[in-house]
């Protein structure tokens with residue numbers, strides 16, 4: 010070993026020792042405080058956090074939070090040079106208020122202001138609470154089960170057409186395929202036939218420019234920084250906005266109605282009877298596309314990767330389930346038949362538990378509040394703290410999920426239902442409470458349409474190593490290509 014290497018090693022070891030020393034002091038301090046009554050969360054400074062840099066770079070943010078959770082407990086604060094305090098709350102015992110607190114106590118809007126350049130002015134996080142709540146209810150209504158039923162035929166058609174283009178056998182990057190397919194479905198069901206048939210390529214390029222350039226790490230802190238990715242985002246956002254405005258205008262003037270979310274927005278009215286403006290409709294559609302795209306394509310890819318690598322018996326069970334359903338209904342698929350796919354549902358749900366794309370949910374504490382930990386300690390969270398919960402860490406708590414790192418879809422099945430037994434906030438990949446994901450049913454519906462088709466029509470094998478997680482993305486998915494070989498077959 011050279012002298013320089015030794016110096017580096019010694020410095021790293023010294024840093025680690027100092028960090029561990031400070032962490033230990035903080036923990037002892039916390040224990041002492043607990044014995045005296047309610048206390049502030051134990052805190053860790055950015056300096057101490059530097060010890061976690063190797064973990065962050067090799068395993069990502071979740072692994073760092075997991076380590077901090079193990080060392081510091083279910084509530085802890087990261088102090089950013091004393092300027093900002095981010096308090097983490099992990100697990101169902103301490104997150105009830107985080108999820109359910111009213112906007113005057115637990116604010117979401119400040120944090121989500123970063124979405125304004127993407128969703129646009131005059132919508133969602135750029136408007137007052139009453140208007141935002143109404144706009145969210147427009148989104149919710151547009152894909153409620155009654156309306157979602159009407160989209161299943163379009164989803165099935167998109168999926169069948171897409172896989173018709175596959176050869177008799179071959180090799181594909183399933184992550185790329187899922188990304189394409191989910192975007193096709195979003196074009197068809199959210200934006201409508203006209204976009205899907207005449208403007209798909211352009212929308213894909215624009216969506217890519219908006220979402221991939223709009224949510225760099227730097228965008229979270231400086232969403233308007235004049236940098237090339239933000240210029241690309243703004244140009245693409247303006248163009249997609251114009252395209253949507255034009256279709257809305259043409260539908261309004263012709264009175265022509267379609268079965269898509271855009272139409273539902275055209276028909277929606279505020280309490281005072283006002284219709285949404287073209288700008289509001291474009292903003293909500295872009296929000297829905299953003300919320301649906303990476304989350305669903307990542308989950309669909311993880312479902313495949315899990316089933317094809319460490320879920321052999323679950324893969325067999327999911328195929329058996331398809332056989333049984335085909336015996337009853339033949340090739341036909343509709344919303345009710347999708348509800349019969351309980352095994353496939355659990356396989357997707359378990360992939361999402363292990364690989365949640367929405368790692369961090371963030372809020373602002375507008376008022377101070379207290380939480381009680383599982384161990385019975387009362388902890389005060391001061392007003393002004395930024396609050397965060399980490400879905401991937403909460404989803405692996407060993408007192409809720411048996412062998413939490415193992416892919417085991419039957420944990421959600423009859424007789425176990427570990428998430429329900431664990432309590433209301435035990436399973437949070439779709440968030441919970443006030444800002445619960447309104448697209449959960451839509452997501453399961455499209456992923457089940459895709460995977461039931463694949464299971465019925467192809468023999469599949471994962472031929473690349475099981476993917477690692479992307480750690481450098483706002484909405485992380487599987488890292489790199491996920492190569493799968495396929496061979497056509499007929500399930501009988």
Ligand code: HEM
Pocket residue numbers: 145148152296297300301302304305308366367370371437438439440441443444445446447448449451452
């Ligand atoms: C597997 C797929 C999906 C996952 C994991 C997911 C996850 C989430 C999460 C965690 C939130 C809440 C964020 C927070 O609490 O701060 C959320 C909100 C939301 N999601 Fe999803 N989502 C998925 C699919 C979809 C789809 C398909 C749509 C629409 C078609 C959608 C529309 C929305 C909307 C509009 C919100 C905002 C709700 C609000 O602020 O009240 N999501 N999603």
